[in-house]
Amino acid sequence: MIDIRExxxxxxxxxxxxxxxxxxxxxxxxxxxxxxxxxxxxxxxCINMLEVPTSGLIEIGGRPVAYKANxxxxxTYRSQFNLxxxxxxxxxxxxxFHLWPSKTVLQxxxxxxxxxxxxxxxxxxxxxxxxxxxxxxxxxxxxxxxxLSGGQQQRVAIARALAMEPKIMLFDEPTSALDxxxxxxxxxxxxxxxxxxxxxxxxxxxxxxxxxxSDRVVFMEKGKIAQIGSPEALFRxxxxxxxxxxxxxxxxxxxxxMGVEPNHSRQRPESAG
Amino acid sequence: xxxxIISSYWDLYMQGTWVTFKITFLSIIISTVIGYVLAxxxxxxxxxxxxxxxxxVWFFRGLPVLLLLFFFYYTMPFGLKLDAFTAAIxxxxxxxxAFKAEIIRSGIMSVDKGHLEAAEALGMNPLQKMGRITIxxxxxxxxxxxxxxxxxxxxxxxxxxxxxxxxxxxxxxxAFNNTxxxxxxxxxxxxxxxxxxxxxxxxxxxxxxxxxxxx
Numbered sequence: 266m267i268d269i270r271e272x273x274x275x276x277x278x279x280x281x282x283x284x285x286x287x288x289x290x291x292x293x294x295x296x297x298x299x300x301x302x303x304x305x306x307x308x309x310x311c312i313n314m315l316e317v318p319t320s321g322l323i324e325i326g327g328r329p330v331a332y333k334a335n336x337x338x339x340x341t342y343r344s345q346f347n348l349x350x351x352x353x354x355x356x357x358x359x360x361x362f363h364l365w366p367s368k369t370v371l372q373x374x375x376x377x378x379x380x381x382x383x384x385x386x387x388x389x390x391x392x393x394x395x396x397x398x399x400x401x402x403x404x405x406x407x408x409x410x411x412x413l414s415g416g417q418q419q420r421v422a423i424a425r426a427l428a429m430e431p432k433i434m435l436f437d438e439p440t441s442a443l444d445x446x447x448x449x450x451x452x453x454x455x456x457x458x459x460x461x462x463x464x465x466x467x468x469x470x471x472x473x474x475x476x477x478x479s480d481r482v483v484f485m486e487k488g489k490i491a492q493i494g495s496p497e498a499l500f501r502x503x504x505x506x507x508x509x510x511x512x513x514x515x516x517x518x519x520x521x522x523m524g525v526e527p528n529h530s531r532q533r534p535e536s537a538g
Numbered sequence: 539x540x541x542x543i544i545s546s547y548w549d550l551y552m553q554g555t556w557v558t559f560k561i562t563f564l565s566i567i568i569s570t571v572i573g574y575v576l577a578x579x580x581x582x583x584x585x586x587x588x589x590x591x592x593x594x595v596w597f598f599r600g601l602p603v604l605l606l607l608f609f610f611y612y613t614m615p616f617g618l619k620l621d622a623f624t625a626a627i628x629x630x631x632x633x634x635x636a637f638k639a640e641i642i643r644s645g646i647m648s649v650d651k652g653h654l655e656a657a658e659a660l661g662m663n664p665l666q667k668m669g670r671i672t673i674x675x676x677x678x679x680x681x682x683x684x685x686x687x688x689x690x691x692x693x694x695x696x697x698x699x700x701x702x703x704x705x706x707x708x709x710x711x712x713a714f715n716n717t718x719x720x721x722x723x724x725x726x727x728x729x730x731x732x733x734x735x736x737x738x739x740x741x742x743x744x745x746x747x748x749x750x751x752x753x
Contacts (some may be wrong), residue, residue: 352661363652
């Protein structure tokens, strides 16, 4: 379904992606984990050309993605017109949701089908209602994004991407901007999607999702795919870098620091007076 | 004070107000279109377009409107002769477009990149992105400076009386010259100008209230 070969991405002298190759089959769920700055998001964004690779080949469903960058390193005007097929097949969900604030939930969802696919409004609304039912937000249809919680906004964003009926869904740290108690409502929908057989690539820090939902896990470091394999194999990997990365995700608080903070804040008003 | 004299000039005032309104309204529309094009040129990836836009803004923002009005009325090149009304609209539009270009450019630049990426990820082409996301968004962001600029245009339009356009200011001057009653003749014109600019501020108030839902 997705075939990435020898992908490179360079920002000035920085090599963000270093010869990355990855194949993802139809219906497969792949999680990408790794330390920040490893190039996870860049890899994801290269797949639907929000980021233009410096070199390398990407094929979606057997069709090669032809891209050309202008001097600013962005997609040329012409490529943007030519790649609408790619965007229709590949849906994307962002960390910061990026809902359009001046449109209602319903308007956010039908925008893609109506404008890009030229679908009739009635048909698009029908699809939107089904999707809102699926993400459990049918009653919020006429609300504005600002009136929703982060979790609800992200669920709307997922519905908006699904409204284009994509074959592949990309998730760029979909729960990283959410309060902890809101994470599960988003993950639940992603699990539902995975079970329905959607091809998914998920950049995530949610290790339980990576472990229990994905078919394969990719561990990236310094722009390279350091390891790739089944969740069991990867999470039990003897590789010290992976073990170290995983241990850093446990938020241990350094207790030696406690006791300093309260004293410090108590002194402040005195010195100010 | 003798407000009675105004009644004999009332028709002149109303005709003048209508001319002032027409000039301002048409100039706002024309300068918005030119300003938007200039802003897009300035933000384009094509260097010559950026350069042309920069030169335009530099040149016309730096010249007095009155000078431009005289130029278009008296000294058009190639023996072209414009009537006063047309020259007035062209002069004011061209000058204001330079200011609007800068306002609009700052608005386009402050459109959230994420909103555009979301549109792009859904498969919108550059034109659809512009029409569906950028332009509606900039109108929201730009409303206050934009209305300010339009208020300035209403006041600038008083200059066209100097090139013989019979606008509100022209009417006031005519009435003044015939009666030598400063307070009455100019006072009435002032009140009409204030009414027009107040209307513009009301437009801003209503729009802002309507748009409050989505910040």
